[in-house]
Structure formats: C-alpha cells, structure tokens
Amino acid sequence: MLSLLIPICLSSLFDSDMDAVLRTEHSPFLGMYDVPAEYAPTPAAGRVAEREEEELKKGIAELYDESSEMWERLWGDHMHHGFYERDASVSLSDHRLAQVRMVEEALAFAGITDDPLKKPKRIVDVGCGIGGSSRYLAKKYGAKCEGITLSPVQVKRAQALAIAEGLEDRASFQVADALKQPFPDGQFDLVWSMESGEHMPDKTKFVGELARVAAPGATIIIVTWCHRDLSPSEESLQPNELNLLNKICNAYYLPAWCSASDYVKIAQSLSLEDIKTADWSENVAPFWPAVIRSALTWQGFTSLLRCGWKTIKGALAMPLMIEGYNKKLIKFAIIACRKPM
Numbered sequence: 388m389l390s391l392l393i394p395i396c397l398s399s400l401f402d403s404d405m406d407a408v409l410r411t412e413h414s415p416f417l418g419m420y421d422v423p424a425e426y427a428p429t430p431a432a433g434r435v436a437e438r439e440e441e442e443l444k445k446g447i448a449e450l451y452d453e454s455s456e457m458w459e460r461l462w463g464d465h466m467h468h469g470f471y472e473r474d475a476s477v478s479l480s481d482h483r484l485a486q487v488r489m490v491e492e493a494l495a496f497a498g499i500t501d502d503p504l505k506k507p508k509r510i511v512d513v514g515c516g517i518g519g520s521s522r523y524l525a526k527k528y529g530a531k532c533e534g535i536t537l538s539p540v541q542v543k544r545a546q547a548l549a550i551a552e553g554l555e556d557r558a559s560f561q562v563a564d565a566l567k568q569p570f571p572d573g574q575f576d577l578v579w580s581m582e583s584g585e586h587m588p589d590k591t592k593f594v595g596e597l598a599r600v601a602a603p604g605a606t607i608i609i610v611t612w613c614h615r616d617l618s619p620s621e622e623s624l625q626p627n628e629l630n631l632l633n634k635i636c637n638a639y640y641l642p643a644w645c646s647a648s649d650y651v652k653i654a655q656s657l658s659l660e661d662i663k664t665a666d667w668s669e670n671v672a673p674f675w676p677a678v679i680r681s682a683l684t685w686q687g688f689t690s691l692l693r694c695g696w697k698t699i700k701g702a703l704a705m706p707l708m709i710e711g712y713n714k715k716l717i718k719f720a721i722i723a724c725r726k727p728m
C-alpha cells in the first residue's frame with residue numbers, strides 16, 4: 388500500500404502549487420536596510436509580503452512542532468549536519484559525534500578561544516531547535532545562553548532538557564522571530580546561528596538582527612545551506628537548478644536561497660569585520676545518506692508515520708538534498724565575522 392502511496396505523494400508534492408508562497412524569488416537583499424526608494428515595495432505589495440512571511444513562519448513552527456520528537460529519538464538533540472573527515476567511512480554511532488564536531492569546527496573556524504579571559508559569557512542561539520548547541524556552549528564556556536525558535540514544542544523540550552542537566556540558570560529558551568529578536572542592542576559576545584539561516588525570508592534583515600544584538604567586538608557565526616556562487620557572467624541560477632531548489636523549499640519551508648558570497652556582501656554592507664567563509668559541503672557528505680538510512684529502519688518508518696504529513700513530505704525530499712549536493716548546487720557554508728569595537 389505504502390509503496391503505491393509514496394510515488395503518488397511524491398508527484399503531488401512536486402507538482403503542487405500549495406506552497407507557491409515559498410517559491411517567491413525575492414532577493415536576499417530586499418530588507419529594511421539599503422533598499423533604494425525605486426525598489427521599495429508599494430503598501431499593497433508590503434502587505435502581501437507580510438502575509439507570506441507569516442505563512443512561512445507558521446509552516447516552520449508546525450514542521451518543527453511535528454518532527455522534533457522523532458528527530459531527537461533517532462538523532463539526539465543536535466538538529467544539524469555532522470562534520471566528517473572528507474571521504475571517511477562512518478558507523479552510525481559516529482554521526483552524533485560528527486554533529487558535536489560540527490559545533491567545535493565552527494567555533495575553531497571563527498577563532499573562539501577557551502582562554503578564560505576571552506571566552507564568551509553571553510551567547511544567543513538563533514534558531515535553537517531543542518537547544519543542543521545552547522546547552523553545549525553554556526557548559527563548555529560556563530556561559531549564559533538564550534535560545535530562540537519559532538516552535539513552542541521545541542521551547543518546552545529545550546527547557547526540560549536544560550532542567551534535567553541542571554542548566555536552567557544558564558540556558559533559557561523562548562518562542563521568538565530571528566528577524567525581530569526580543570533582545571536589546573549589543574547584548575551578546577557570541578551570536579550563533581546553526582542551520583537556521585536557510586529559513587529566513589530576508590537575509591539582510593537576518594544578518595542585521597544578528598549584528599544588532601551582538602556586543603561590540605562580538606563574533607557572529609552563521610552555518611547554513613546556500614546555493615553555489617554565481618559566475619561573473621551569470622545573473623541567476625539555471626532554470627533546472629531553481630526547479631530543484633523550489634522542490635526542496637516546498638518540503639522544508641524555505642524561502643529563496645542565496646549564496647555564501649551574498650552573505651559576505653551583506654556582512655560587508657553592515658560594516659562587519661574579519662569576514663571569513665568556507666565551503667564544508669564535502670565534510671557533510673555522509674550526513675543525508677545516513678538520515679535516509681535511519682528513516683528506512685522500522686523505528687524510523689513508524690515514527691515518520693506517527694509524525695504527520697509535513698514530516699513525511701520532508702523525508703520524501705531527502706534524496707533531493709543529495710542530488711543538490713552532487714550537482715554542486717547546494718553548498719554547506721560557514722560565514723563568520725566580528726562586530727567592530
């Protein structure tokens with residue numbers, strides 16, 4: 388029965404118009420900063436964009452409300468790719484270690500030090516999931532970490548895990564929008580976004596908010612899915628590439644993608660310093676095949692069925708991520724920079 392259902396679901400998923408809202412190709416630069424007057428949206432267009440953004444946020448919240456428990460059961464509390472040696476073969480237990488290694492590699496790349504005088508003391512985890520990074524960083528640095536997510540279910544679980552680990556005074560969580568963060572300016576000496584940037588409909592506003600809440604001299608780390616950089620002769624991706632990304636957007640509640648160099652340009656436009664970026668696509672290559680294998684176990688399969696349609700749709704789209712990486716269209720990128728003193 389299910390073998391029949393899956394192809395039917397797949398075709399309806401990829402031909403459907405139901406999430407057309409998520410396919411809008413608005414520029415990552417269309418934000419509240421530096422928008423020339425002639426490109427500023429009319430009030431009516433502004434309202435449509437607002438409604439689309441609200442629908443996107445609702446979809447993201449529901450997707451993570453629905454799927455987080457299953458993810459935690461199969462994969463633990465880090466809801467992000469693992470970092471692997473290139474061309475390494477890995478056993479299943481290594482994947483969780485690889486996810487922790489991702490956190491360590493990101494910190495090392497950004498030059499975050501263990502020096503007691505310089506280590507971060509106040510951290511914000513933007514798009515915190517169930518708080519895997521928040522608790523790890525709070526413990527590692529003895530820091531205070533505040534996590535925000537759109538998913539109320541994730542907040543509840545993140546709080547429960549913090550209490551279970553005796554970290555309730557150092558790791559706190561709330562439902563809040565990364566594009567309108569509930570924090571005053573200049574609060575945090577480490578601003579951390581692990582695989583949430585791809586959900587942000589306005590990349591300029593996103594990086595602008597990360598910079599706003601960063602204290603002078605603070606480090607900002609963004610680890611995120613990007614599309615490949617365009618060549619100098621290209622104005623956009625090829626139609627077949629856009630088509631593949633649109634299918635992935637439909638499944639994972641993602642707006643239009645941007646490249647790592649787009650992030651660099653945004654960081655430069657905000658006068659951020661020491662901007663560095665790297666392509667870690669090859670270091671994450673074993674991850675999606677492993678996620679697919681875990682979904683194909685009996686436990687994975689029954690958990691998926693219990694979760695609901697949004698999660699099943701996400702699972703069915705996993706091979707598309709592999710296709711995107713194989714075609715060198717999808718890039719797994721890190722961007723690190725510093726707010727000027």
Ligand code: SAH
Binds near residue numbers: 447465564581582583
């Ligand atoms: N960083 C976490 C979770 C990654 S999953 C980890 O590595 O484990 C993506 C997360 O981004 C989810 O928690 C989702 O709710 C959050 N997110 C997406 N869009 C957001 C937004 N606009 N504001 C706040 N959080 C957002």
